[in-house]
Amino acid sequence: MHKNFKGIEKTVYGRGSFDQLGTILDEKRGDNDKFMLFIVDNYFKDKPLSKRIPLKPEDVIMYIDVDPHEPTTDQVDSIRDQVLGSKGLPAGVIGIGGGSIMDIAKAVSLMFTNEGSSTLYQGLNLIKKPGIYHVGVPTISGTGAEVSMTAVLTGPEKKLGLKCEWTVFNQVVLDPELIATVPRNWWFYTGMDTYIHCIESENGILNNAYSHAYAEQALKLCRDIFLGPASGQTPENDDKLMVASLMGGLSLTYSEVGVCHALSYGLSKILGMRHCFANCVAFNHLEDYYPEGVREFREMVRKHNIDLPQGLSKDWSDEQITAMAKVSYNLPHMWNHAVGPDWKDKVTVESIEELFRRL
Ligand code: NAD
Ligand code: ZN
Numbered sequence: 258m259h260k261n262f263k264g265i266e267k268t269v270y271g272r273g274s275f276d277q278l279g280t281i282l283d284e285k286r287g288d289n290d291k292f293m294l295f296i297v298d299n300y301f302k303d304k305p306l307s308k309r310i311p312l313k314p315e316d317v318i319m320y321i322d323v324d325p326h327e328p329t330t331d332q333v334d335s336i337r338d339q340v341l342g343s344k345g346l347p348a349g350v351i352g353i354g355g356g357s358i359m360d361i362a363k364a365v366s367l368m369f370t371n372e373g374s375s376t377l378y379q380g381l382n383l384i385k386k387p388g389i390y391h392v393g394v395p396t397i398s399g400t401g402a403e404v405s406m407t408a409v410l411t412g413p414e415k416k417l418g419l420k421c422e423w424t425v426f427n428q429v430v431l432d433p434e435l436i437a438t439v440p441r442n443w444w445f446y447t448g449m450d451t452y453i454h455c456i457e458s459e460n461g462i463l464n465n466a467y468s469h470a471y472a473e474q475a476l477k478l479c480r481d482i483f484l485g486p487a488s489g490q491t492p493e494n495d496d497k498l499m500v501a502s503l504m505g506g507l508s509l510t511y512s513e514v515g516v517c518h519a520l521s522y523g524l525s526k527i528l529g530m531r532h533c534f535a536n537c538v539a540f541n542h543l544e545d546y547y548p549e550g551v552r553e554f555r556e557m558v559r560k561h562n563i564d565l566p567q568g569l570s571k572d573w574s575d576e577q578i579t580a581m582a583k584v585s586y587n588l589p590h591m592w593n594h595a596v597g598p599d600w601k602d603k604v605t606v607e608s609i610e611e612l613f614r615r616l
Pocket of ligand 2: 450518532536
């Protein structure tokens with residue numbers, strides 16, 4: 258079966274396009290209980306951007322600190338319950354922030370119309386009804402969350418996305434001006450998520466001309482941004498990174514991620530390590546699988562003088578390493594893509610433990 262996916266309905270791209278958000282929302286304001294819910298990264302609370310949010314008196318705005326932990330099912334349920342209890346059903350939800358905020362906005366949109374806890378819907382196509390209108394405004398680029406059909410949530414039992422067609426944003430606003438203030442380490446780790454998406458998408462059995470075209474272009478952009486003579490955090494590179502993130506996301510959607518993401522899920526689930534950082538920690542030691550990609554990645558780390566810890570595994574217990582290896586092993590679609598349909602003959606929980614011991 259070939260993948261058949263729904264894309265973002267509308268995309269606006271360009272410097273200053275954030276100022277079109279008000280007009281975009283005006284068309285939808287008459288829906289449901291006629292107010293908008295803005296979910297915004299707390300970083301922007303006292304920043305000039307907060308004054309430019311097209312807030313009307315009836316709207317609700319929530320500033321969320323994403324640093325203590327990645328989005329949780331509890332957090333999403335409580336936002337939904339709080340808003341429904343106090344104001345009713347919004348006309349739309351707008352997420353302004355990185356992958357964490359965009360995932361919260363996507364999940365909240367779905368949970369407004371699907372009863373019970375979001376833990377019931379972690380998985381593929383478990384959502385019963387379309388959510389409400391939702392808009393994504395990325396302020397840090399790389400995860401591809403702006404284009405993906407999943408909203409990754411950590412619940413009491415699993416870290417797994419609410420994954421279905423209705424998760425995809427109705428509208429995204431891509432304004433490269435918004436990513437100018439991202440701290441350098443985050444710029445790098447999150448940007449590398451795109452680079453790794455492309456390397457993994459390209460190196461596996463599900464790679465095809467469609468996913469390849471996106472990956473090829475996104476990799477070219479990543480090389481300009483992180484390696485070329487004009488590399489670094491500049492307005493020109495921010496313009497490119499925002500596009501690379503989207504294309505990297507599309508590439509993996511039509512192919513698959515691989516070994517690095519399998520390990521990264523283990524690191525996030527068992528140690529709470531953040532997705533993009535965990536990818537960088539793991540990818541650095543995957544030269545057996547991605548020799549060229551890892552060589553180039555290390556060049557980028559050196560060039561930008563990025564702090565990437567090594568020797569972490571000496572502080573992990575055998576139990577933790579086994580637990581992480583089990584999480585990774587239980588992602589068969591990634592191993593199948595990266596290693597082939599006979600991956601179980603080549604990859605075992607023990608061999609994955611060895612990979613973790615390299616980190
Ligand atoms: P993030 O949203 O976690 O933010 C990282 C840091 O950057 C935070 O401190 C945030 O406050 C700060 N920040 C964001 N924008 C800023 C700006 N313009 N200026 C200054 N600081 C800014 O970052 P992320 O890496 O984009 O997202 C990671 C999350 O995305 C994880 O929860 C992961 O599970 C999820 N994810 C989702 C998908 C998907 O397809 N849905 C894919 C990959 C990762
Ligand atoms: Zn990723």
